[in-house]
Amino acid sequence: MMMFDMRRSVAATLAALLAVLALATSALAEVKIQKVTSPKGVRAWLVEDYTVPIISIRLAFRGGSTQDPAGKEGLANLMTGLFDEGAGEMDSDAFQLALDDAGAEMSFSAGSDGIFGAMRMLADNQTQAFSLLRQAILSPRFDQAPIDRIRAQIAAGIEASARDPGQMSQVAWREAIYAGHPYSRPGEGTLESLAAITRDDLVSFHKRQFARDNLFVGVVGAISAEELKARLDQLFGDLPEKAEMAKIDRATPKLGQEIRVDYDLPQTSIYLSWAGIQRDDPEFFAAYLMNHILGGGTFSSRLFTEIREKRGLAYGVDSALVNRDFDSSLQISTATRADRATETLSIIRAEAKRMAEAGPTPEELDFAKKYVIGAYAINNLDSSAAIARTLVQLQMDDLGIDYIQRRVEQIDAVTLDQVKAAAKRLLNPEPAVMLVGPVAKAAQ
Numbered sequence: 001m002m003m004f005d006m007r008r009s010v011a012a013t014l015a016a017l018l019a020v021l022a023l024a025t026s027a028l029a030e031v032k033i034q035k036v037t038s039p040k041g042v043r044a045w046l047v048e049d050y051t052v053p054i055i056s057i058r059l060a061f062r063g064g065s066t067q068d069p070a071g072k073e074g075l076a077n078l079m080t081g082l083f084d085e086g087a088g089e090m091d092s093d094a095f096q097l098a099l100d101d102a103g104a105e106m107s108f109s110a111g112s113d114g115i116f117g118a119m120r121m122l123a124d125n126q127t128q129a130f131s132l133l134r135q136a137i138l139s140p141r142f143d144q145a146p147i148d149r150i151r152a153q154i155a156a157g158i159e160a161s162a163r164d165p166g167q168m169s170q171v172a173w174r175e176a177i178y179a180g181h182p183y184s185r186p187g188e189g190t191l192e193s194l195a196a197i198t199r200d201d202l203v204s205f206h207k208r209q210f211a212r213d214n215l216f217v218g219v220v221g222a223i224s225a226e227e228l229k230a231r232l233d234q235l236f237g238d239l240p241e242k243a244e245m246a247k248i249d250r251a252t253p254k255l256g257q258e259i260r261v262d263y264d265l266p267q268t269s270i271y272l273s274w275a276g277i278q279r280d281d282p283e284f285f286a287a288y289l290m291n292h293i294l295g296g297g298t299f300s301s302r303l304f305t306e307i308r309e310k311r312g313l314a315y316g317v318d319s320a321l322v323n324r325d326f327d328s329s330l331q332i333s334t335a336t337r338a339d340r341a342t343e344t345l346s347i348i349r350a351e352a353k354r355m356a357e358a359g360p361t362p363e364e365l366d367f368a369k370k371y372v373i374g375a376y377a378i379n380n381l382d383s384s385a386a387i388a389r390t391l392v393q394l395q396m397d398d399l400g401i402d403y404i405q406r407r408v409e410q411i412d413a414v415t416l417d418q419v420k421a422a423a424k425r426l427l428n429p430e431p432a433v434m435l436v437g438p439v440a441k442a443a444q
Helices: 002-030 075-080 092-102 123-138 144-161 165-177 191-196 199-209 225-236 284-296 302-309 338-358 362-380 384-396 403-412 416-427
Strands: 034-037 043-048 054-062 105-110 114-122 215-221 258-262 267-275 317-324 327-337 432-437
Touching: 034 225, 043 225, 043 384, 054 123, 054 384, 075 105, 075 114, 075 144, 075 199, 092 123, 105 123, 114 123, 114 384, 123 225, 144 191, 144 199, 165 258, 165 267, 165 432, 215 225, 215 384, 267 338, 267 416, 284 302, 284 317, 284 327, 284 338, 284 362, 284 403, 284 416, 302 317, 302 327, 302 338, 327 338, 338 416, 338 432, 362 384, 362 403, 362 416
Parallel strands: 043 215, 258 432
Antiparallel strands: 034 043, 054 114, 054 215, 105 114, 267 327, 267 432, 317 327
């Protein structure tokens, strides 16, 4: 009776969710994107919105931690922690006070393939806020005291991660799958590499990476295209024209291997990885829908049904297509009791094999199309900051300014045969598998 009630509850949730997604789909048509080019040639995408007097800007420089020199891993990450720690004539305290006075929120972060920045401000305070962002981008101070303080904070996080089995497993996974490639290295660096970074390294890295030819900008809010042109030149017009990027080869993941990390835990974490599909591949959406049906759909996927709903082996199971500049993968992850790990892994393998051999049903494909079309607005367009982030990602992926509208047509056009072909293509090869937990129990 309990299982019946749970299935009925899941069915009701899915029905309600589809109704919400149908309404969300209408929001897609309301996003009107403009291309803006400044007098100095700086480009941005803009969505004007005067509903509230707020401006959100998102920027990205392609590069990120893959550009960290050998022995200086963590350089990009450390640098992004210092942009609000003093710029121009202002030291750390003065800069922080100026941000507070402007009522602006500013943040920077480093990913494996990019350095990202964001600012959210009141439109009435934009002159002061944009001035601070300009100084952070063009003339960060990199004073020694903030360097030492932020370095110490990162080092404390590295030491804590060394005691975290989840973090340890990710280290083992990267090193096994991407051995010899920059993706195998920790973005935060190591204690040794972090200690080796000097102020000169930071200055040089900033000069090499921050340039107009690897810059992407998205702006949302109470600002016109003409106003934005002047702001773009103010922020970015004095950057170097070309970045100095180290050449990075495409990764060749080492699949078909099994990795076991023995750790005394009450449960075992399970990870699987297959080769993925590049974002510009004509069959990307066929693969995307297949993955949603297999394990990417909340409450509705085959893996959720078999592992959580029918057997109660795990709280959840996730499948995702992961796309990076130099690698694409299909990854599945879950966690279960150590003595049920072998059973859980067998179910995942069986469902992947079943999908590869027979593909989905027409009903599964129809539901998946409705979900992924409707969920896009909720996941990517629910705030000005989210829209700005989406504008930048669309540019980085070279998807075109009309992508949001074309996306619906492209998904609707996917056929059942295409999804079946994508399943065979991605899931037939042997994946890499990692188990983290009490290995002896998991092997029973």
